[in-house]
Amino acid sequence: MFNRVIWIVLDSMGVGAMPDAAAYGDVGSDTVGNIARMRGLNVPNLCQLGFGNLKPIPELPKADAPEASYGRCTLASPGKDTTTGHWEMAGVWLDQAFPVYHHGFPPEIIEPFEKQIGRKTLGNKPASGTEILKELGEEHLRTGKPIVYTSGDSVFQIAAHESVIPVPELYRMCEIARKLLDGKHRVGRVIARPFEGIAGHFTRTSRRHDYAVDPPKPMLMDVLAEKKIPVLGIGKIHDIYNGRGVDDYATTKSNTDGMEKLTAALQQRPNGLIFCNLVDFDMLYGHRKDLEGFARSFEEFDAQLAPYLKLLNARDLLIITADHGCDPDPRWETTDHSREYVPILAYTPAKKTGADLGTRATLADMGQTIAQNFSVTIPHGKSFLSELA
Numbered sequence: 355m356f357n358r359v360i361w362i363v364l365d366s367m368g369v370g371a372m373p374d375a376a377a378y379g380d381v382g383s384d385t386v387g388n389i390a391r392m393r394g395l396n397v398p399n400l401c402q403l404g405f406g407n408l409k410p411i412p413e414l415p416k417a418d419a420p421e422a423s424y425g426r427c428t429l430a431s432p433g434k435d436t437t438t439g440h441w442e443m444a445g446v447w448l449d450q451a452f453p454v455y456h457h458g459f460p461p462e463i464i465e466p467f468e469k470q471i472g473r474k475t476l477g478n479k480p481a482s483g484t485e486i487l488k489e490l491g492e493e494h495l496r497t498g499k500p501i502v503y504t505s506g507d508s509v510f511q512i513a514a515h516e517s518v519i520p521v522p523e524l525y526r527m528c529e530i531a532r533k534l535l536d537g538k539h540r541v542g543r544v545i546a547r548p549f550e551g552i553a554g555h556f557t558r559t560s561r562r563h564d565y566a567v568d569p570p571k572p573m574l575m576d577v578l579a580e581k582k583i584p585v586l587g588i589g590k591i592h593d594i595y596n597g598r599g600v601d602d603y604a605t606t607k608s609n610t611d612g613m614e615k616l617t618a619a620l621q622q623r624p625n626g627l628i629f630c631n632l633v634d635f636d637m638l639y640g641h642r643k644d645l646e647g648f649a650r651s652f653e654e655f656d657a658q659l660a661p662y663l664k665l666l667n668a669r670d671l672l673i674i675t676a677d678h679g680c681d682p683d684p685r686w687e688t689t690d691h692s693r694e695y696v697p698i699l700a701y702t703p704a705k706k707t708g709a710d711l712g713t714r715a716t717l718a719d720m721g722q723t724i725a726q727n728f729s730v731t732i733p734h735g736k737s738f739l740s741e742l743a
Contacts, residue, residue, distance in 0.1 A: 444718075709742070
């Protein structure tokens with residue numbers, strides 16, 4: 355049906371707690387709903403597509419004739435992180451969640467890691483990325499010891515000042531950690547977190563790099579590659595899937611940079627899949643409990659969406675979704691992700707009014723829809739392609 359599919363993941367843009375949220379400590383979580391309730395949201399273009407039709411949110415008007423097909427996706431896999439959500443989109447279901455470390459990493463991991471990198475480490479505990487720089491950044495500058503930390507997600511993060519541990523050396527440390535973190539300690543991602551600045555004014559740089567585990571085969575990008583369907587990854591897509599099936603990619607410095615690269619891609623790539631993750635919502639605002647920043651960033655995306663929609667043609671399909679929630683509501687002490695439904699907006703200029711896609715059983719329904727469009731299939735998910743006709 356479509357020559358080109360543009361798939362945009364609004365990282366952490368959850369739309370309400372899932373039925374099993376209690377098992378994750380997330381009862382009442384509602385990233386978009388709570389932001390709208392407490393601060394208000396002005397996202398007219400998304401509401402015109404049908405965002406306000408996903409569920410009752412008084413602050414987001416419901417469209418009488420939504421321009422996009424709309425619905426919500428349930429995360430079928432256990433967990434609530436980037437890797438779990440993106441893998442499921444591509445057709446991979448997890449039998450068990452990736453391990454998390456509420457008390458830091460055990461000696462069987464830290465001791466060989468320190469031995470192989472030739473340095474002791476600081477931290478080794480769950481922490482906010484910005485807060486741990488405030489706590490340990492100055493000691494890191496003085497001692498040269500890298501800062502190791504985790505969160506409520508399955509991540510092993512290494513922070514280092516670029517003038518103390520050069521970025522290539524930080525990447526080498528991450529590669530060492532990635533090899534060590536296997537078996538029962540197979541975390542979803544090892545993340546390099548370079549930073550710069552002086553004590554009291556540390557800032558993370560754009561040279562973050564994620565080292566994910568290799569997804570099982572086959573997943574969406576595998577079957578697209580076999581069919582020679584081109585795939586462009588924008589943002590951290592390449593890292594999440596270890597580059598598999600992503601024949602070209604572009605990193606981003608911000609959501610605005612991501613939208614600029616999405617716009618350029620429309621001129622350069624007339625067919626295939628353009629797959630983008632916009633991470634600012636999660637990285638800059640959700641994990642920092644910055645409700646105002648989250649809301650403002652969402653409104654900026656909405657404003658940037660209006661001219662983007664005008665560039666699409668009748669053979670284009672745009673899917674807007676998320677991978678999990680990260681509710682900035684200050685009622686929750688945690689800065690972790692939240693177990694929430696994610697939105698689906700599926701828009702094509704070829705159809706004037708969208709359909710109600712309902713609540714889907716898995717994020718893989720989106721991947722299966724894309725797969726069917728390109729005449730392939732993935733292990734999980736039910737396509738809604740016929741409902742877009």
